[in-house]
Amino acid sequence: MAKNDIHGGRKVTLKLPYLEMHIVDHCNLNCELCSHFSNLAPKRFIELEWFHKQLVRLLEVVGSIERLALLGGEPTLHPQLLDFVHLSRKYLPGAHIEIATNGILLGRMGSDFWEALSRNGVALRITYYPKMPPGADRKAVARLAAEYGVSCRVQDVGKNKDWFYLLNTKGDSDPIVAFANCPSKFCHTLYEGRFYLCPRPAYIHFWNMVHTEPIQVTWSDYVEIFRDDARRAMERYLGKISRSEPLEFCRWCPERRQSAKWVSAAVRRHSTSVSRKVLGWLQRG
Ligand SMILES: C[S@@+](CC[C@H](N)C(=O)[O-])C[C@H]1O[C@@H](n2cnc3c(N)ncnc32)[C@H](O)[C@@H]1O
Ligand code: SF4
Ligand code: SF4
Numbered sequence: 001m002a003k004n005d006i007h008g009g010r011k012v013t014l015k016l017p018y019l020e021m022h023i024v025d026h027c028n029l030n031c032e033l034c035s036h037f038s039n040l041a042p043k044r045f046i047e048l049e050w051f052h053k054q055l056v057r058l059l060e061v062v063g064s065i066e067r068l069a070l071l072g073g074e075p076t077l078h079p080q081l082l083d084f085v086h087l088s089r090k091y092l093p094g095a096h097i098e099i100a101t102n103g104i105l106l107g108r109m110g111s112d113f114w115e116a117l118s119r120n121g122v123a124l125r126i127t128y129y130p131k132m133p134p135g136a137d138r139k140a141v142a143r144l145a146a147e148y149g150v151s152c153r154v155q156d157v158g159k160n161k162d163w164f165y166l167l168n169t170k171g172d173s174d175p176i177v178a179f180a181n182c183p184s185k186f187c188h189t190l191y192e193g194r195f196y197l198c199p200r201p202a203y204i205h206f207w208n209m210v211h212t213e214p215i216q217v218t219w220s221d222y223v224e225i226f227r228d229d230a231r232r233a234m235e236r237y238l239g240k241i242s243r244s245e246p247l248e249f250c251r252w253c254p255e256r257r258q259s260a261k262w263v264s265a266a267v268r269r270h271s272t273s274v275s276r277k278v279l280g281w282l283q284r285g
Helices: 048-062 081-091 111-120 138-148 175-180 199-209 230-242 248-252 273-284
Strands: 014-016 019-022 063-065 067-071 096-101 122-128 152-156 189-191 194-196 222-224
Touching (some): 019 048, 048 063, 048 081, 048 189, 048 230, 067 081, 081 096, 081 111, 081 122, 111 122, 111 138, 122 138, 138 152, 175 248, 189 199, 199 248, 222 230
Parallel strands (some): 014 063, 019 189, 096 122
Antiparallel strands (some): 189 194
């Protein structure tokens, strides 16, 4: 449950219960209705130095982060993944840190990967999808995680995890209702120097790239963390949650959670050699 620690105007450390950061924008799967619009995102690996700068600045602004998820897109595509692991642990020594992944590449990871996760106490949060390439060997992954003592939480779309619609493209939802029923409002996101309550406005520019009617993000939907007054802006912004005040952006989200069928689109515009292999399989499947 997200809450901030401002009591009676007394300024204390703001505690962020949960934060998500992309280390890769694109993906090697192509889920329609991806909540980060990574199925539409151009290929981009986040630079370690930029990640570092944003994390350090956010810590100056909020004081502490209890849980950090490194994700994307698909974070295991990043060639410097382990540098992100070390850096995150260095700055968040007591936090729960996890890598959220579709698991496709885990079976190919070497001992350096498993040892680094084990040594840094970094967990895996794996989402398995109804269509996975044959290389995604779930049993091998479970065996390796157990062998190296890496904590591993598995969600299986269609079994113990629901899939749902993301947008009301008419933009006429009642924002209070959409916000009240929103399952994503605690998935706080730091992206491109801006802090957002949820991933939707953070990544909507990927959706806008391929649609003629853009969905607008307004200044009140986020906090610019590098501004001098970021601390005060953050207090006001996080206060929205405790007062159940929606973002302006909430009018673009469905008022009620609506289940959808998971499908992967056949063609990706921005594929890597790995994702081409995966997609080759999906297209045949
Ligand atoms: C955007 S993904 C990024 C990490 C990784 N690629 C993965 O799929 O686990 C983060 C989480 O969002 C979930 N997600 C994305 N779109 C969703 C949707 N439309 N409905 C429900 N969950 C969704 C994914 O299943 C995953 O658990
Ligand atoms: S695996 Fe699916 S949900 Fe995860 S980032 Fe890729 S496209 Fe999005
Ligand atoms: S914009 Fe509002 S309703 Fe939409 S995901 Fe974010 S918090 Fe939820």
